Amino acid sequence: MSETLALYIHWPFCVSKCPYCDFNSHVRDAVDQDAWRAALIADLRHEAALLPGRTVTSIFFGGGTPSLMPPATVAAVIAEATASWGLADDCEITLEANPNSVEVAAFADLAAAGVNRVSVGVQSFDADVLAFLGRAHSEDEARRAIAVAQEHFPRVSFDLIYARPGQTLAAWEGELSDALGFGTGHLSLYQLTIEPGTRFWALAARGELVIPDGDAAADLFDATQAMTRAAGLPRYEVSNHARRGEESRHNLSYWRYGEYAGVGPGAHGRRLAQATERHRKPENFIAAVTRNGHGLKVESDLPAHERATEAMLMGLRLSEGVDLARIEARCGLGREAFVDAGAATRLARQGLMVADGDRLRVTDAGILLLDSILSEVVKTH
Template sequence: MEPTGPDHPTRDAGFGIYLHWPFCASKCPYCDFNSHVRHAPVDEPRYLAAFRAEIAHVAARTPGRTVTSVFLGGGTPSLMRPETVAGLLEAVAAAWAMAPEAEITLEANPTSVEAGRFRGYRTAGVNRVSLGVQAFDDASLKALGRLHSAAEAFEAIRIAQTAFARTSFDLIYARPGQTPAAWRAELTDAVARAAEHLSLYQLTIEPGTPFFGLAAAGRLVPPDDEVSRALYDVTQDVCGAAGLPAYEISNHARPGAQSRHNLLYWRYGEYAGIGPGAHGRLVTGAGRLGTVTERAPEAWLARVEGAGHGIVETETLAAADQGDEFLMMGLRLSEGIDPARYAALKGRPLDPARIEALVGDG
């Protein structure tokens, strides 16, 4: 059995629960996430029962943990009824101890933001909301395939900040035709509206998405490397001046307002992945395990109803892989990584000569 005290290199970042709700009202043309559009109403009670079963299965493998964060991601979790969210969170609290200050985040789209529904989520136990705004002007929102207008986005931000003490919203930049001056104006407006946290992602053209086909056909031209770099520099400049410095490549926060759940990933903590297509990293007597669940929602549902869980892949991670994952995740953070933790995971220290060569290259 591995040691599990405070010095254990994979335990000290906390224990998180990721709950994947895979349904969306529409599929955005840039999105390669595991999200699905269903034109018939989703049977929420049936899915909730399956989530309860999978939570119980994972909890049996991870006794004695204290949950430090829960993240309801998707898909669009804000399409769920508040009673369903309450049922999910009750199942988590029944399976593990909850830290008194556990961060419980729900992702929402502006089209599904209603004041009453948000009060319902707060009553259910959600204490942080992350809004998928993506742009502050209607033309860009339309081009990105979003269903909401800029006015709806502004109202959603206002409602979220009224209902919750902790909020964040996402924007996508490096959009086709976007100039650094236009991005500076949009971002200046965004930081004025942001309470404590912003996620700012450069548009990436992912294989298998409609945008990939358009780009290949020359009908969608993202900014070149030079303009992309200028847009990145504007991002750091505007956010830094507003007191929202980057703590991770794409994430900006006031001091103390970082996303604790995402920090858990980047600090290589332990987390359970529950729901269709969710990934987990669990520390057991057999070592650190990587888990993956069935990706297709209906197939996951059938598997859980038959076997009690939807996990289709469990891999015991070798020390070399753990060290590499820890390094890859940790170097996304402005705080960097602790070389001693790397050595404990990898089984050997970082090579000082290689580090010296990289520093020499700038």
Template sequence: MPSDNLLALYVHWPFCVSKCPYCDFNSHVRAEVDQQAWAAALLADLAHEARELPSRRLGSVFFGGGTPSLMPPATVAAILSAAERHWGFDDGIEITLEANPSSVEAARFADLAAAGVNRASLGLQSLADAALQFLGRAHSVAEGLAALDVAQAVFARVSFDLIYALPGQTLAAWSHELEQALARGTEHLSLYQLTIEPGTRFATDAAAGRLTIPDGDAAADLFEATRATTAAAGLPAYETSNHARPGAESRHNLAYWRYRDYAGIGPGAHGRRGGLATQRRRKPENWLAAVARNGHGIELEEPLDPHTRATEALLMGLRLREGVDLTRIAQLAGGTAPIDDAAVVRLEGQGFVAREAQRLRVTEAGALLLDAILPLVVKDRVAA
């Protein structure tokens, strides 16, 4: 079956159990949720997408958002059953659920696995208690590692994430933490440098001078050490911040980076289907009311012009070690791939990108400078 026929499904569960200092979903904290109403609404939203995307097969499902591991397993099972009925599952379908590594959530892992989840993505975020406190996490290192043990016992595949380039973090400290992480025997790691998002407590502290993260040179040293250490351990970077054993890459996230169609349901969920961009209403109550009124929670549905589609595909695909197929990019653009050939030649001469036949990729040397390289490579719409 052609890969273009495969579809990814993202299910957004917006509710958090506690506030955190580095995201903007704190308005979604809820003490109680009408689970029956939410299950029915998610199934209705799903059915709408299935009508818009017929004759497809699901290659992956991802339950993400606030605290999706606190979704009732019966709701997870109902969504998966409906998704399989609407589309059918591809062989080896990947069904991922994000989870916080708390003992409360770990106690639910077996039931979630029984409901059909076969991959867990755990938000460990750090293997240092002081760092977890700084990040506003409720779990301790011991609790997080205990949850990881449970996840590895019940799910076929497990990934976890860590955040580095924290205030005061040295290269030696991060290298030690990364070695500890690799010793846990995981097949996939997501390793992110700390970023300061506008409107968060971190942004306020940084503006007031109370928070200083490693500067450019120090951050570069941490980035390069991360890639060297994971590669030596057999988990090379296949995307800017994601590392996996060959064959264990996130099938769902690859659908995004390879610019394949994906359906997004639930509050705030985005999607791409057939050249259309979709966005659900973000506020939970507004989304719920929209589903009751319209049979779906869509707030925005707009066509993407060829240049935008090709540009999105370039920006996503160049994050991957494999790079992009320029023939496909040109097809999306309806003619010529929107790349700046002069900039590519210059960057190729500097060793930052490589063009081999119809593939363009960012080299290992260029990965460190990706944010600076992307706007140089992609040709502006006016100049196209």
């Protein structure tokens, strides 16, 4: 059986830049679609040459706004991945989409191109909140986008942002109840965070933007867990909820520290015990592909201990936790090199972790303290 691989494709372009977004997204007046299709395929072929004999279990088109990609480009990338590696019979092919009408009109063609899962960036169903978040779609467009997606794709997810300035518990419970009513098998529910370099960061620094404090955010989080569990979509990662079997297989590859190839501007990868990163700026990426046949900016070896640490930091985000024996086998290290057993025992006594043989996981009570738990239990040096 060939070793599996996840494939990430980054489309860097957006119609506008949202004030909370720190992703690698760019606004351009025009995009040379033929040049971009050729560049993405060349970049993919470079990875394929380094990773022969793999089977691709998931492809994820992220961004940016991948729903702005011509469906023909999506189809060409999928065809190239199929020719280069071969896709698993149940390969999950996800594309992130905005709810704008012009992009929703392409859903049928995207499905025909091979996309079988879509993640819709709804963020809110409230017009005032959408304006605050800088979103270019309306509440009606958001609702229609989900309905149309459910017509064309076997699996649909959408995102909401909560813990916004002034948001009450009752208002969020109403909004989440509305969202659960669509019956999708997956929801991504993110608390608003203020990221450095964003417009929201500048507003917060001037005291013009205040998000809920820790206690209020914790109450919102707890309500979220109770409601999603009751609806049959329990949390399987800090911010991601799914019906059993509807978890994002692609993101599970990341969190379980599987190998993945990253293609396109700013894309990161983990393969062959190396960390890879592409040039972020679209023009620099295209120039690199033209010059070198690939868009790589960084390709660095990851020492065994760093790989083990990354696997711990990623895996403990999951409700299932980490398999310590698997990390030992993959990195060639004993667990004492990357786990503070004393801290794990102490945290377990406090009800914040569970240690069960090779399995170590953070409890529901501990998940709100995840950052401090990670700093205690994961040996980073």
